[in-house]
Amino acid sequence: MDVIEVSGLRKTYRGHDAVRGIDLNVPRGEVFALLGPNGAGKTTTVEILEGHRRRSGGEARVLGEDPGTAGRVWRARIGVVLQDADDAADLTVTEMVRHVAGFYPDPRPVAEVIDLVGLTEKSKARIRTLSGGQRRRVDVALGIVGRPELLFLDEPTTGFDPAARRQFWDLIRALAAEGTTILLTTHYLEEAEALADRLAVLSGGLIVAEGTPATLGGRGAAGARVSWRHGGVQHTEQVTDPTELIRKLVAEDADLTTLTVTRPTLEDTYLTLIGDHR
Amino acid sequence: MTAAVLPGTAHNGLARGRVELLQFIRDRTAVIFTFAFPAMLLLLFGTIFGDSYEDTGVSVSQVYTASMIAYGILSTAFITMGSGLAMDREDGTLKRLHGTPITSTAYLMGKLILVFVLSIAEVTMLLLVGVLVYDMPLPDASHWVVFGWLFLLSVIACTLCGIAVSALVKRARTAGAILNVPLVALQFISGVFIHPITQLPSWLITVASLFPVKWMSQGFRYVFLPDSMKVYEAAGQWELGRIALVLGAWCVIGLVLCLVTFRWTEKDR
Structure with a gap:
């Protein structure tokens, strides 16, 4: 299942x-x-x-x-990481994580979760004072605290x-x-x-x-596009497997400093x- | 999975209450406005209308103190709940909680704890003004018993109605405006700002009698004023039985409205 x-x-x-x-x-x-x-x-x-x-x-x-x-x-x-919440602005990171941890039967240790999301230095800061990226990391912490x-x-x-x-x-x-x-x-x-x-x-x-x-x-399956310059002329070939072509170019002593192989x-x-x- | 037990609703509810209080106390503007406003109104009314009721020795400011307790509870419970819920829906609090194993009952318990603590603080503040500024005598034990059930029924009825009304609030920014309309209208027709209530046209008194505020303010006047003041009430009586009945009915109505209208998120219908 x-x-x-x-x-x-x-x-x-x-x-x-x-x-x-x-x-x-x-x-x-x-x-x-x-x-x-x-x-x-x-x-x-x-x-x-x-x-x-x-x-x-x-x-x-x-x-x-x-x-x-x-x-x-x-x-x-389940764990849910919200997209655009700005709740609990007046609580500190630790207070909020501990609060939500209390709803679960077997939560991760609070300090460990805060460390996992890289907010240990901000653990005593009010959530209101965090940057947008830090705020999202609190959301992640709250999403994973319940294991x-x-x-x-x-x-x-x-x-x-x-x-x-x-x-x-x-x-x-x-x-x-x-x-x-x-x-x-x-x-x-x-x-x-x-x-x-x-x-x-x-x-x-x-x-x-x-x-x-x-x-x-x-x-x-889209293959690769191989490009190189030889004798001042730009060559481009579309191939399924570039190995063969490149081997051939090496044998021909082509100028490979301009070689590119691109896939979509x-x-x-x-x-x-x-x-x-x- | 092991048989680790989910924390119970009561446990989560207490944790919610603690967090609600913490957040409220840290929002200093909310603290000042919630507490200072009814006290300020009381000081204003008491100063503007400084006379006594004839023959009773009771000053108008003492009557205001008693009536304003009803206002204090109403504004604390109804507004805190109504706008708080709208705010929680908007800032993601409810959505966050709904993604966790907490029950809606635990969430509402937290709100109720917040409202009870705030209401007790509010009433204490108004009584302090009444006693210290207006020399209002404190009543005997039997009156405090009435105060007990009256306070309980008032807070519960107002809180439940606040939850129900919050369903009408689409955006938290408009909550104050929407919630204050019924609030202020009821103050004026329920004998809080204008007393004796018998000055009002009788049809208006009938309208006011349908809502809880009139009965709350009447009850608190019974608790804090001498018995002789009952002649100024609409029925010329304190009508304690009817007060209990109407407030009890509003608790039931509020509970039904809550159960029908409460939803975790605003978006889904």
Whole structure:
């Protein structure tokens, strides 16, 4: 049984179809990323799976239960990292983490969680005084303090500087290594590529492609483009496997300082995918 | 999974109450306005209307002290609850809690603890003004018993109504404006600002009698004023039984409205 099992999931708001029939399976221990432009239905999908919204149709099972009706015991097994909360502004980091830890049967030690998200130096600071990125790290701390089996991360690194983002990725990898299943939404492609075992691209409420970062949208089979200059002339060849061609060029004594081998980036693939379905 | 036990609702409720109080105390503006406003009104009214009620030896400022306790509880419980809930819905507090194993009962318990502590502090403050500034004598034990149940019923009724009304508040910024409309209107027709209430047209007294504020202020006047003052009440009596009945009914109405209207998030219908 997979941790997340979704089939034909639909959500309609006042006649507008936000999610139009999604199938999704996430096995235990996987990091799964949902990619898509704003309004594609990422947040709606995640909020249905968290139990925050009701679905209009289809089937959804999360940790073996229907998230629309699951109770407290189920909620103790999931962790939710909110996207845009600014609650508890007058509490300190430690006070808030300790408070939320108290709702769970077997929470992580408070100081350990704060250290994991890199906020030890700020542990006595009021949450109001934190920067946007630090504030999001508090959200992550609150999401993982209950030792969730399944963690939901909805655009977790929005507003992070590059260094904080790298640090955050390390944290997610550490959680994944402990066996936590993670469902992540993001519109940063390098984030999906760095973290996800598998990913799906959502566009207009539908999944338009699904795969690993290396194979998404036929990326693996798309081959490579080899370019080099020889005798003042630019050459370009599209090949499935560049090994043979490069071996030939070496044998011909071509000038290899100008050699480039490019594959379609995840971004190229992604833009093609959502462009096709706009 | 091991059989680790989920912390109970009472335990979580107490933790919520502690955090609610901590946050309230740290927001200095809220502290000053919540506490100073009713006391300031009392000082103003007491100074402006300085006379005595004929033959009774009771000063108008003493009557105001008793009536303003009703106002203090109403504004503390109703506004704190109504705007607090709207705020919690807006800043993500409720959404955050809904992603954890806490129950809605524990959340509401926390709010109730906050409201009770604030109301006790508020009443103490008003009594201090009454006793120190207006020489209001404190009543005997039997009156304090009435004060006990009256205080309890008043706080619960106002709190539950505040929760119910918060469902109408779409954005926290407008909460103050929306919640103050029924509040101020009821003050004027319920014998809090204008007493004797018999100066009002009788249909207006009938309207006021449908709501809890009139009965709250009447009850607190019974507690803190001499028996001779009952002639200034609408019925010429203190009507303690009816006060208990109406406030009890509002507790039930408020509870039903709460259960019907409370939801963790605002968005989903």
